[in-house]
Amino acid sequence: MVAEAEIVCQQNMGVSDVKFFPNKGSNIHEIGDADAIISPPSFDRVRPSEPVSAELLTSQDDAKTADAISDAALESAVLQFVPCIRSGSFADIGPRRYMEDEHVRIDDLSSHLGSLYNFPNPSAFYGVFDGHGGPEAAAYIRKNVIKFFFEDVSFPQTSEVDKVFLQEVENSLRKAFLLADSALADDCSVNTSSGTTALTAFIFGRLLMVANAGDCRAVLSRKGEAIDMSEDHRPIYPSERRRVEDLGGYIEDGYLNGVLSVTRALGDWDMKLPKGAPSPLIAEPEFRQMVLTEDDEFLIIGCDGIWDVMSSQHAVSLVRKGLRRHDDPERCARDLVMEALRLNTFDNLTVIIVCFSSLDHRESEPSPPQRKLRCCSLSAEALCSLRSLLEGGASN
Template sequence: MGAEAEVVCQQSLEVQFFPKAADVLEVIQKDVVSVSPTNFDKFQPPDLVSVDLSSSDQLNVNPVEKNLDVALESDAMQFVPCIRSGSFADIGPRRYMEDEHIRIDDLSSHLGSLFQFPQPSAFYGVFDGHGGPEAAAFIKKNAMRLFFEDVKVHQTSEVDDIFSEELENSLRKAFQLADLALADDCSVNSSSGTTALTALIFGRLLMVANAGDCRAVLCRKGEAIDMSQDHRPIHPPERRRVEELGGYIDDGYLNGVLSVSRALGDWDMKLPRGSPSPLIAEPEFRQMVLTEDDEFLIMGCDGIWDVMSSQHAVSLVRRGLRRHDDPEQCARDLVMEALRLNTFDNLTVIIVCFSPLDHQEQSPRQQRSIRCCSLSAEAFCSLRSLLEGSNIR
């Protein structure tokens, strides 16, 4: 016969599924009250052990616990994200898969000792191809070279305004180099192109760069915050830019061909090289200093956002993380939801969490399972007598 006890006492002691009474008493004596064998004999067990199981009672907090609370508050002011991620991709109703993505939770280890970046460091990218899979596959294969080796990335151990500005300049140059590399590579068809959405995390800095209609969405205390703008030809600023450069919009398509106004590749629409083109590879940037209120980032191709809002996606992922705390499963669930809503495109999702595993708010059901008690030294002695006299296996 087993005995189960879940108790929160003066020092937040939890006792669960201890097989022997002696083990229970050892934990009680060590963490809650110190009773020597001599002193224990002086206590006479009362007829009744009084235990208040009301969860609403306030516990007495000793000075040590108060100091710990102050330390935790101080740590919160110096919040540093603990990075973990998951991803999922599906061909959807299309005949061919043209999406690619990259997911690196520890960028410094991936690049090696030649690069010095603030910690933690991470890199993510979603590349939604069109006109064939060649362009997206090329960018994924050469991402490390294009984004870090072929450009001068400012290296430091501290995040400041200078680092942020230099990082943005490096990313802008990396997008331009990637675009030119697609023009020069004979394995990539001139009609093949890809959108590019990247996210870099250095310490508390989150920087998102986007060219195309993929989208990054930050969850801050359950609220969706868009970290990128969809570059569609019908978007007023994009329409104005396109028309000023001699392009036109036909039924929502750039020059009647493309559903995006920014992309890497598609050199059949950009030639001759060096001439102004309504289709550009210039990324837009958004950055955020992460705090403890920031829970996760969703990065997804347009197949997700065609059928659901940013807030819908955030709410679905947040519920999943509170239930099982698995970003990989949440990415899969988001793709399945888009399929249920009859999306017509390939599907790719990356979810980046900023808190360690199991660092979640307790659900009401979990909270109800906890009972609080306040026991005197005499009551503990009585509890010991009762346990020693029982036959707990």
Template sequence: MQVFDGHGGPEAAAYVRKNVDRFFFEDANFPPTSEVNDVFLEGVENSVRKAFLLADLALADDSGVSSSSGTTALTALIFGRTLMVANAGDCRAVLCRKGQAVDMSQDHRPSYPLERRRVEELGGFVDDGYLNGVLSVTRALGDWDMKFPRGSASPLIAEPEFRQVVLTEEDEFLIIGCDGIWDVMSSQQAVSLVRRGLRRHDDPEQSARDLVMEALRLNTFDNLTVIVICFSSPDQFEPTPPRQRKLRCCSLSVEALCSLRSFLDNNGNR
């Protein structure tokens, strides 16, 4: 499952989407189906990383793709009970665990301290939240007009970050979406909305549409792409713990207490 979010024109996102199978699964070293263990997962991670970088180089070589066009990319893979997410850019994967949001990716934005430090160490700068005053992400495929020549360390990179988790019976569904969703709602807000919807209609496609409509209602200004993947039936969802109401205390003056006592003694009659 992949989500791509293009910028600087649609060419880069369309190209990667069209060729995604070639980049990801035609690698002769892609681990064959076998026992899911640490060695297997390490092999998958290496192959996926290579696929991101190959796609990035292919964008540089294709004359039909503008050098100013780029795309963020997020891939979610499931092997047995292991969920692996690879991300370059500001798309986001969020796991619902017993109604609680668990982020499975980090938004690669210039404001993120680790990314800002990496950018500045490689000669880039952040201006008003933008990489080199131009781009709102620090990792992307394409955008070759902003990257140093091949073989040089560039502030803008296509290298993905990985997160893994072993799925359990507590894990209900996964949301993957582009930043148009996350610009206007938190991970927890998205999870809660989808969870309520699945309880009503048990339709992940409808839940994805619900997220898009809610983002539009909240006046998002960016692209909207979202996928919802269910791991269990909504009738197996544990009830969301009720919110505990905060106790509020107040104090009364002696005069007010006397007035209240008089009121009660007279059975509320004046």
């Protein structure tokens, strides 16, 4: 499988994909151009107060923390189903004036990082970064994603997936989120009012791990049933509201301190200063893990522009229908974005779809209608006339 990292940076309705193929063994620090991104004169920081879809699935029995996944379950993963990973993505500026979303898509992490890294097979990495207050924060995280998530944190390496590796990965990802957040405060090219939500998904063998800070969402399809692999960090949710108020913050009209529609994000240092002081806006991610089975078909990773106008189950059903028809995750990602636009979303749109296998029982093309043969009976006199006619023709 060819190593691939897809980076999207748009300022208009068109999509521009830049493929990135680092040399194996090289010291990888940045993805994308090193040129500074010039900010437009002004940006909408507070998102419009549109109603948020309340149809969210709550059955999360299968999404577990690191401690809840037993060694036996991880050991059995080696002997059973192994996902065959492929993915597709699509992004659109939507009705906004500026594109502030970024994403990264790496289907073969081992090949992408080179021989210096040793991971279980298969290994993959995906991320969606939904910026606000300007594109600088999301673009900065995307450009330095390999540095933050692998180099600076000494990402754990092994060919075996066990409970120790699982805990080490979680610790490294938590550190990576916090380091990236701190780097945004120190880099003078990033405005202190610019921030980004961040959702990353890792696949190691049959292990799926999602880390989330913000309101992007990952949804797993298990036999067509939507399973949320992340929780939207919004001020309206009781657990986040309690945490915010305990740290001295307040919720006004559904916004953190009357300003921000999320309670977790990287950047936004004008709301976190002084650095090191407790803040109701945090970059701490939450984690969910899953041991994949043959029933797990694909994962949808999308920014909130998707989930503002459709439920997790709606998205899964739409993608599943498309995969059964043409088995193309790229087309399904585009269809999902087009559906959100049809439903009048008011935000930028970014979707990644990760397939774990080809769906069976694809919808077959309708067969052409069969011509029905009509039977009729002939009288004895008609049969004699027909016989005479045929015999006369044969004698000529």
